[in-house]
Amino acid sequence: xxxxxxxxxxxxxxxxxxxxxxxxxxxxxxxxxxxxxxxxxxxxxxxxxxxxxxxxxxxxxxxxxxxxxxxxxxxxxxxxxxxxxxxxxxxxxxxxxxxxxxxxxxxxxxxxxxxxxxxxxxxxxxxxxxxxxxxxxxxxxxxxxxxxxxxxxxxxxxxxxxxxxxxxxxxxxxxxxxxxxxxxxxxxxxxxxxxxxxxxxxxxxxxxxxxxxxxxxxxxxxxxxxxxxxxxxxxxxxxxxxxxxxxxxxxxxxxxxxxxxxxxxxxxxxxxxxxxxxx
Amino acid sequence: xxxxxxxxxxxxxxxxxxxxxxxxxxxxxxxxxxxxxxxxxxxxxxxxxxxxxxxxxxxxxxxxxxxxxxxxxxxxxxxxxxxxxxxxxxxxxxxxxxxxxxxxxxxxxxxxxxxxxxxxxxxxxxxxxxxxxxxxxxxxxxxxxxxxxxxxxxxxxxxxxxxxxxxxxxxxxxxxxxxxxxxxxxxxxxxxxxxxxxxxxxxxxxxxxxxxxxxxxxxxxxxxxxxxxxxxxxxxxxxxxxxxxxxxxxxxxxxxxxxxxxxxxxxxxxxxxxxxxxxxxxxxxxxxxxxxxxxxxxxxxxxxxxxxxxxxxxxxxxxxxxxxxxxxxxxxxxxx
Numbered sequence: 001x002x003x004x005x006x007x008x009x010x011x012x013x014x015x016x017x018x019x020x021x022x023x024x025x026x027x028x029x030x031x032x033x034x035x036x037x038x039x040x041x042x043x044x045x046x047x048x049x050x051x052x053x054x055x056x057x058x059x060x061x062x063x064x065x066x067x068x069x070x071x072x073x074x075x076x077x078x079x080x081x082x083x084x085x086x087x088x089x090x091x092x093x094x095x096x097x098x099x100x101x102x103x104x105x106x107x108x109x110x111x112x113x114x115x116x117x118x119x120x121x122x123x124x125x126x127x128x129x130x131x132x133x134x135x136x137x138x139x140x141x142x143x144x145x146x147x148x149x150x151x152x153x154x155x156x157x158x159x160x161x162x163x164x165x166x167x168x169x170x171x172x173x174x175x176x177x178x179x180x181x182x183x184x185x186x187x188x189x190x191x192x193x194x195x196x197x198x199x200x201x202x203x204x205x206x207x208x209x210x211x212x213x214x215x216x217x218x219x220x221x222x223x224x225x226x227x228x229x230x231x232x233x234x235x236x237x238x239x240x241x242x243x244x245x246x247x248x249x250x251x252x253x254x255x256x257x258x259x260x261x262x263x264x265x266x267x268x269x270x271x272x273x274x275x276x277x278x279x
Numbered sequence: 280x281x282x283x284x285x286x287x288x289x290x291x292x293x294x295x296x297x298x299x300x301x302x303x304x305x306x307x308x309x310x311x312x313x314x315x316x317x318x319x320x321x322x323x324x325x326x327x328x329x330x331x332x333x334x335x336x337x338x339x340x341x342x343x344x345x346x347x348x349x350x351x352x353x354x355x356x357x358x359x360x361x362x363x364x365x366x367x368x369x370x371x372x373x374x375x376x377x378x379x380x381x382x383x384x385x386x387x388x389x390x391x392x393x394x395x396x397x398x399x400x401x402x403x404x405x406x407x408x409x410x411x412x413x414x415x416x417x418x419x420x421x422x423x424x425x426x427x428x429x430x431x432x433x434x435x436x437x438x439x440x441x442x443x444x445x446x447x448x449x450x451x452x453x454x455x456x457x458x459x460x461x462x463x464x465x466x467x468x469x470x471x472x473x474x475x476x477x478x479x480x481x482x483x484x485x486x487x488x489x490x491x492x493x494x495x496x497x498x499x500x501x502x503x504x505x506x507x508x509x510x511x512x513x514x515x516x517x518x519x520x521x522x523x524x525x526x527x528x529x530x531x532x533x534x535x536x537x538x539x540x541x542x543x544x545x546x547x548x549x550x551x552x553x554x555x556x557x558x559x560x561x562x563x564x565x566x567x568x569x570x571x572x573x574x575x576x577x578x579x580x581x582x583x584x585x586x587x588x589x590x591x592x593x594x595x596x597x598x599x600x601x602x603x604x605x606x607x608x609x610x611x612x613x614x615x
Contacts, residue, residue, distance in 0.1 A: 013390055016388070021320070021393050024388075026481055117485060121486065121487070127486050132480055138475060147487055149487045
């Protein structure tokens with residue numbers, strides 16, 4: 001069982017919709033970096049940088065082509081671009097959610113290319129996926145506890161901070177996260193990632209599927225998190241709004257860097273405006 | 280009309296046996312539901328895992344008896360139980376290492392792993408028969424009856440006797456304790472919560488730093504505890520026979536599905552529903568009815584719906600009916 005065809009056969013359910021003997025729900029799809037890798041010092045450069053990243057899922061074609069994403073400490077970096085440009089993939093690659101074929105990832109003066117996502121969490125990275133980003137059957141409080149899974153110290157202080165940031169969560173702390181509204185779920189998702197007290201927070205389209213009012217609210221909260229000194233790297237569909245708060249913006253096209261600049265520069269760039277911001 | 284005697288007959292021949300059998304099924308169904316929720320497949324090797332754990336416990340019991348160790352009025356098997364659980368846990372972890380892990384790492388469709396578990400079932404079946412044979416084995420020792428029907432009759436002066444066997448009392452007590460401990464573990468401990476998180480969303484669990492390997496290992500250890508407990512309690516109550524344990528797979532799955540696969544509460548309720556249905560349908564009600572009816576109205580027939588030979592038809596019918604009309608079970612499990 002080594003060929004790609006065999007693997008495909010192994011994963012295929014052949015149209016089996018019967019869940020009385022199997023359960024696909026919640027099954028993992030990630031193909032993260034395999035355990036056993038080491039990190040080593042690589043001083044200099046930005047706080048977090050995915051450098052010349054090339055890679056794709058499984059044995060499939062490359063999605064990223066020599067793509068570089070970097071963010072300085074305490075700043076907000078935003079990745080924008082058309083659908084299928086590899087925005088999410090680029091961010092997942094910096095988190096080790098897909099193994100790179102070329103390029104490397106450095107965090108705080110260390111090369112972490114070989115580390116698993118769990119090991120990166122322990123190094124101070126937090127990741128908020130775009131979908132399925134809460135444990136729906138668990139209460140809000142349990143979600144936050146799971147966020148702090150790697151911590152052995154008392155994390156009640158951090159939980160209070162999260163409740164201060166998102167007061168609605170304090171109210172609903174004993175309610176299953178699956179019963180919350182879309183915006184509240186996003187707050188739980190961000191809160192969960194904040195529980196490890198990360199140095200850098202990766203957000204994959206945090207405002208996807210929420211109403212415009214909730215979206216503004218979420219952007220405010222994200223700025224608040226950044227002001228607290230947490231470096232932020234996020235992918236956004238609402239390019240205009242996201243670039244407005246960005247210290248640095250990346251426009252990706254077909255998995256490669258197309259435009260890079262400060263948020264204001266990109267918003268003012270006529271090419272970027274015409275191609276990606278609708279004029 | 281004699282309501283008191285009717286009640287005693289009912290308790291002695293229907294209620295207590297069904298409650299005992301139900302507890303054994305509930306422990307079995309809890310294991311099935313556990314594997315289903317966390318490892319995402321139906322473990323067809325579950326009945327044979329029960330047979331394996333009981334087999335190890337019986338061998339240990341024999342060794343202890345030969346060495347003159349006993350628990351007094353309690354069966355020696357209780358002392359041998361931890362050994363049975365330990366060996367079963369190691370066996371399951373070994374099976375996972377050489378069989379299931381291969382498919383899990385390649386993210387094989389769960390339906391393929393179900394068939395893999397069928398293969399594991401055949402291998403376990405063979406190992407168990409090789410090590411203990413295929414005959415009925417009685418391994419209970421110590422005090423058999425806590426209250427014997429004869430004592431009950433002299434005590435109360437009633438015509439009918441009500442007995443409580445040691446195995447029945449042990450089953451009920453151990454089942455209640457295990458269920459309480461299991462729920463406490465899942466809802467209150469860090470490891471238990473991480474297992475629920477993994478069951479809910481594997482990818483997000485990974486992002487939170489929960490180690491999948493650890494969750495899987497703990498799952499198999501809990502399955503070893505539940506299966507060995509259920510198997511030993513069933514064996515103490517009735518007799519041990521590997522083939523009977525293999526057949527228990529049907530009522531156990533029926534119990535888990537009736538309650539709602541993936542729901543621990545459902546597994547327990549389902550266990551009792553299946554057990555009570557089985558006993559009620561296969562019991563000859565003549566005696567109870569004779570006591571309840573006025574004198575001379577006694578029925579000629581046994582009032583037995585079907586013979587005990589067909590008891591599996593009961594679980595099977597319930598299984599089919601539930602899957603047709605209420606596929607998610609009573610407690611809204613995951614099956615569709």
